[in-house]
Amino acid sequence: MLVLNFFLFRILPGDPERTFIRLQRISPSQIDEVEREFGLDRPLWVQFFDYLGDTARGELGISYVFSRPVAEVIGTALWPTILLVGVATLAATVIGTLMGIWGAWRRGSPIDTSLLGFGLVTYAMPEFWLGMLLILGFAVALGWFPTSFMTTPGLVDASAGAQLVDTMEHLFLPALTLTLALIGEYVLIMRSSVMEAMNEEYVTTARAKGMREALILRKHIVPNALLPLVTLAALNIGFIVSGAIAVETVFSWPGLGLLTFRAINGGPDYPLLQGLFLLFSVAVILANLLADLLLGLLDPRIGRA
Amino acid sequence: MVVVLVALVSVLAGIASAAAQDSSGEDEKVVFRVGATNDIDGFNPFKIVEIPSYEVMGLTYDLLVETSPKDSSPAPGLAESWETSDDGLTWTFHLNKDARWHDGKPVTSEDVAYTYQRILDEEQGLYIDAVKQIDSIETPDKHTVVFTTKKPSVQMLNTYVYILPKHIWKDVPADETKSFKNEPVIGSGPFQAVEWREGQFARLEANPDYFRGAPHVDEVIFQFYDNADTMVQALKNGEVDYIYNMPINLFKSLQNQEGIETNSAPDPGFTELGFNLYEPTPEAIEEFGAPEKTTGNPALLDPRVREAINWAIDEEVLTDKVLQGEGVAGSTLVPPALATYHLELPESDIQGFDIERSRELLAQAGWEDTNGDGTVDKGGEELQLRLFLRTEDSDSATQGAFLEDWFEKAGIGLETKVMGDTALTDAIYAADYDMFIWGWGSEADPDFILSVLTCDQIMGWSDTFWCNDRYSRMYAEQKEQLDLDERAATVKEMQRIAYEDNPYVILYYDNQLEAWRTDKFKGWSKTPSDADPGQVAFTFTTKTYMDLQPLSAGGAGGDESGGTSPLLFVGLGVVAIAVLAGIVVLIRRGSAEDRA
Numbered sequence: 001m002l003v004l005n006f007f008l009f010r011i012l013p014g015d016p017e018r019t020f021i022r023l024q025r026i027s028p029s030q031i032d033e034v035e036r037e038f039g040l041d042r043p044l045w046v047q048f049f050d051y052l053g054d055t056a057r058g059e060l061g062i063s064y065v066f067s068r069p070v071a072e073v074i075g076t077a078l079w080p081t082i083l084l085v086g087v088a089t090l091a092a093t094v095i096g097t098l099m100g101i102w103g104a105w106r107r108g109s110p111i112d113t114s115l116l117g118f119g120l121v122t123y124a125m126p127e128f129w130l131g132m133l134l135i136l137g138f139a140v141a142l143g144w145f146p147t148s149f150m151t152t153p154g155l156v157d158a159s160a161g162a163q164l165v166d167t168m169e170h171l172f173l174p175a176l177t178l179t180l181a182l183i184g185e186y187v188l189i190m191r192s193s194v195m196e197a198m199n200e201e202y203v204t205t206a207r208a209k210g211m212r213e214a215l216i217l218r219k220h221i222v223p224n225a226l227l228p229l230v231t232l233a234a235l236n237i238g239f240i241v242s243g244a245i246a247v248e249t250v251f252s253w254p255g256l257g258l259l260t261f262r263a264i265n266g267g268p269d270y271p272l273l274q275g276l277f278l279l280f281s282v283a284v285i286l287a288n289l290l291a292d293l294l295l296g297l298l299d300p301r302i303g304r305a
Numbered sequence: 306m307v308v309v310l311v312a313l314v315s316v317l318a319g320i321a322s323a324a325a326q327d328s329s330g331e332d333e334k335v336v337f338r339v340g341a342t343n344d345i346d347g348f349n350p351f352k353i354v355e356i357p358s359y360e361v362m363g364l365t366y367d368l369l370v371e372t373s374p375k376d377s378s379p380a381p382g383l384a385e386s387w388e389t390s391d392d393g394l395t396w397t398f399h400l401n402k403d404a405r406w407h408d409g410k411p412v413t414s415e416d417v418a419y420t421y422q423r424i425l426d427e428e429q430g431l432y433i434d435a436v437k438q439i440d441s442i443e444t445p446d447k448h449t450v451v452f453t454t455k456k457p458s459v460q461m462l463n464t465y466v467y468i469l470p471k472h473i474w475k476d477v478p479a480d481e482t483k484s485f486k487n488e489p490v491i492g493s494g495p496f497q498a499v500e501w502r503e504g505q506f507a508r509l510e511a512n513p514d515y516f517r518g519a520p521h522v523d524e525v526i527f528q529f530y531d532n533a534d535t536m537v538q539a540l541k542n543g544e545v546d547y548i549y550n551m552p553i554n555l556f557k558s559l560q561n562q563e564g565i566e567t568n569s570a571p572d573p574g575f576t577e578l579g580f581n582l583y584e585p586t587p588e589a590i591e592e593f594g595a596p597e598k599t600t601g602n603p604a605l606l607d608p609r610v611r612e613a614i615n616w617a618i619d620e621e622v623l624t625d626k627v628l629q630g631e632g633v634a635g636s637t638l639v640p641p642a643l644a645t646y647h648l649e650l651p652e653s654d655i656q657g658f659d660i661e662r663s664r665e666l667l668a669q670a671g672w673e674d675t676n677g678d679g680t681v682d683k684g685g686e687e688l689q690l691r692l693f694l695r696t697e698d699s700d701s702a703t704q705g706a707f708l709e710d711w712f713e714k715a716g717i718g719l720e721t722k723v724m725g726d727t728a729l730t731d732a733i734y735a736a737d738y739d740m741f742i743w744g745w746g747s748e749a750d751p752d753f754i755l756s757v758l759t760c761d762q763i764m765g766w767s768d769t770f771w772c773n774d775r776y777s778r779m780y781a782e783q784k785e786q787l788d789l790d791e792r793a794a795t796v797k798e799m800q801r802i803a804y805e806d807n808p809y810v811i812l813y814y815d816n817q818l819e820a821w822r823t824d825k826f827k828g829w830s831k832t833p834s835d836a837d838p839g840q841v842a843f844t845f846t847t848k849t850y851m852d853l854q855p856l857s858a859g860g861a862g863g864d865e866s867g868g869t870s871p872l873l874f875v876g877l878g879v880v881a882i883a884v885l886a887g888i889v890v891l892i893r894r895g896s897a898e899d900r901a
Contacts, residue, residue: 066503067347067484076503132534140541147539153506154336154526249531254505258531262504268727 051274060278061271065262070275073259080150081255084171085244088178093233096183100190101225105217107195115187123184131177131250138173145173148252174251178244182236189232193225200224227299234291235284335855336524337826339842340536340548344504344529349487350467351429357527360843361507364525364850365492366467369398369417369450374832374848377749379462383412383493384450393457393787400448403516406470407490407497414444419471421452427479435464457787463750465845468493495520495847504529521828521854540565540820549819549843552699553629556818564824569631570831570840572817573642573754574746577635577809578618578692578708580605583736583770593764599736602690604672604683611807612656613666617715618708619658624813627703631818635811637800638758639751642814642837646751646793648800656804663715674716681716689718693732693741696725704742704812733768743768744815749845751796755780758803771808817843828852 054061060070096119103115122130139147146152151166158166197203198221206216248257260276263269345358353362370387373380384398404412421442424432438458443451452461470491477485490498495517496509509525528545530536537555539545541562560567581601589595604610620634633641636655637648664681667673672681672688680687692708694701705721712719724732732738747754756762759780760772779799786792803809817840821829830852832844842849 067352132538135535135538140538143542146544147542148530148535148544149505149528152544153338153502153528154500154508154524156500156508157334250535252505252530252532252535254502258504261531 055278060275063263063272063275064269065272070271073272074256074275074279077254077256077259080253081248081257084174084248084253084255085178087171087175088182088244089233089236091175091179092182092186093229093236095179096186097190097226097229099183100187101194101217101222103187104191104194104198104225107191112191116191119184119187119191121184122180123188125181127177127181127244127246128250130180131174131247134173134177135250146170147173150254170251174244174247174253177250178247181244181247185232186229190225190229193228194221197221197225227295230294230298231291234287234294237283237287237290334523335521336526337522337850337853338545338547339525339527340530340539340545341527342530342533342536342550345501345507345527347486348490348498348501349483349485350469351431351485352483353431356843357507357529359845361498361509361527362467362492363494363845364496364509364847365490365494365498366469367404367412367493368465369468370462370464372463372749372846374830374834374844374846376835377833383417383468387462389461394454396452396454396461398450398452400450401516402448404493405514405516406472406493407512408470410470410472411447412468412470412493413447414450415447416471417450417468418442418444419474420466420469423469423474423482424466427482429482432464432466435460436466456785458785459787459792460750460752460784495851496525504531518851520851522826522850525850537820540822543822543825546825547819547821547842549817549840551818551820553631553818554699556631556820557629559820564822565820566823566829567818567820568831568841569816569818571633571640571642571837572746572815572840573640573749574744574817575635575640575811575814576742576744577811578614579741579743579769579809580611580807581733581736581738581740581770582606582808585736589763589770595764595770596734596736599770600738601736602688602739604670604688605690605739607670608806609666609670610672610688611810613663613670613715614712614717615656615807615810616659616663616666617711617717618810618812619711620812621658623704623707626707627700628813628815631816633814633816635813636804637811638803638809639754639796639800640747640814642839643747643749643751644837645789646796648797648804650804654804656807660711660714667716672716679713679716680718687718688716689720691739692719692721693729693738694721694723695729695741695743696723698742698744701742734764736770741768742812752784755783755796755799758808769808771806773802773806776802819843825856826853827856828854 051061058071060074062068063070063073066073099115099119103112103119106112135147138145146169148170150170151163152170155163155166203216203220206220211219244255245257245261247253248255249261252258256276256279259272263272263276339360341357343355343357345361346353346355347358348361348365350362350366353359368382369384370379371382372378381401383400383404385401387396387398389396398417400412400414400417402411406412421436421439423429424436425439438454438456438460440453440455443453445451454461470493473491488501492498493516495512495515497512498507498509500506500508506529507527509527511520511523511525513519528539530539533551533555536545536548537551537559540548540559556567556569559565581599582605583589583595583599583601584606585595585598590597620636624630624632624634636650639646639648641647641649667681667688671683673683674681676682678687680689682688690712692705694705698704701723705723709719709721729738729741729743733741745754745757757766758769758771758773759767759777760774761777763770763772776799779795779802783792783795783799786795819840819842821841823829828849829841830848831838831841832846832848833839
């Protein structure tokens, strides 16, 4: 993974040294200075072993764009992303699951068709465009919510309560966009999973016992149908940290997605990109592990195997 | 479940009450909010690059000599007055005695001398070009600075050096000049930068003791948007009072909107079609580190071919269609916004739009369509050129479409490719291109934009590898011409050389686009106000920031966070409670059924 992380970004077009310099009036001696400062003058393999050594020691290097330690830059952007993607994932999971169950339960009915349509449309919709539409509607036309940032810039004297309200107002539109973007997946998976479970023999058995349909759904179908959803939700937790590049960029939300966008735009900023993708990889691996362990607990068949 | 419910309800109730408080008891600070698409890069004047940084630094620090908002001529800054000796080598500046640093200490000649000396000693890249003619600096008294220059120089009144407080910077060692955070910023300007959240905003507080009078607003906040669409919506929504630098379509969408005024101002910059004119020589490789080979089409090395291309491009149509009229058709290197130096060509000298003429010139260069396939050829080789366009330029698709059409008529094969700035920069420095479309911004003085085409800039600013000895020699000459008319004549002759040899075909001079809300502040004025009315902000002067006054005293503050929000959150709370209640009921019923 570290190997891939290092070389992947070296293939990117662009030369950080040149990009830096094109913007500034700088003399050739200063070019050398920049090169030395960032170690760009040494052979690639030397840079690679330095990278391995530094990473092992927990040093992620200095960001070219921000001129600060990568860990610090990532640290500031981590919480906004966890807040935004966390809220959106939670909302999408709960609402999407309920919608999926409902659709499967009434399969073939107009309710099912419209839920399925809703899921497919939001799933296919570009987040970028959806975000702009919501801004046009809720921010510009109705004037209910602000368009960008996590707080109103310069809100320093306000009380803690006012700041919390301010953050929630700013959170609403990006979170709604991301929820809508994620929800389709849950609707579709939950719907098919429930329908599959409905054809199982234990459901027929339950019916034969004379159980009420609602009870069959809740006691027998849903718990079994939830299993694939656990995997999906856990995997999405892994992606929480990678943020939502498009949504964060539209709303200027100061999270990891926006940071990734800036790291690619301004350089490319190798140390920062490496740091970010190291974090993303670790998060996805941990989330996979979590999903496996969780499934083991929930599904005795897997646990014993 | 019940515990969760109770917790949620109480949190929502708390928020609702907090929101209610918020709308009643807010401080009515007058805040002027400026939107930009680039973040600043810190408060250290030695490492800034981005344009908004210059705006922030320009409000925080003073210059020795400012530029007049009327006509951009030198105007008093920290220096109230100055004089030059007859030989043009000695410059004496008299400082304003009322100037104070933000921490209350007086601004003295020591500070001025220290700032310039530090730049000279450390050869600070951003400023050294403008000050390296200085030989010595003396401070006969607390309010007088005397500079001696090595040669007569036009740049002493135009050095654009922020005067720094010696008592802060003397403790910063030379090797930390660039890494010094400079927080809090101590300057002497009308505002003081107090807070920077990277990628979000920079906040400046007014300096009530400013020696030329306090500003009328309490704060200026620069807000940074990664997406110009969002920035425009934020203006419509009243979250920002002024925005600048946006794509033309967005600008057009703001015109004729109530409460919003737009301005399209001549900007000292242009968009050009540049050619790869690199011919590898041992000297270039040795001296400039230029690449060892070029993939540029050798046909372009013939100036007749480049002129043919110029005749095949209709600059008027491009200005009309691509810029939708927000600019001026391109011709010479120094933009018309620099009126004194711009070479206005007589009609007869303009390489206009004439496909016949273009074909003739190609034929003179030996390029003719011998096989009748529509593309000219020479020695069995078809004339086929690559044109690289920028992803970052929202107009690149239209530019490409027009050029493809015209080139086809002229018999030149064209293959366009859109790429990102970094990839294009790589291609240019590797001499791996034929043509590209990109732009330059000029300063108020033409020196920089002229330097771009000099031989010395190969592998530096040069993006064409063009090297004309006469042009480069005249560039050095104009630097020393103190007489404005003489210098203007040299600069104009240089433009003629470049225009006739066509290293660039200058397509158009793009206007700078800005928009602002008219319902919150009054006192908007354009700089320069004479001749060519300019922009409202980002003019390298502080005029607008000093003039702006709230329309209604005190009422301009926090109208965003009041009003609808408490209601809205109560509404959201009600919905959340309803949902939760529904779930609880379901569960209750479920367990009741279980028991049954």
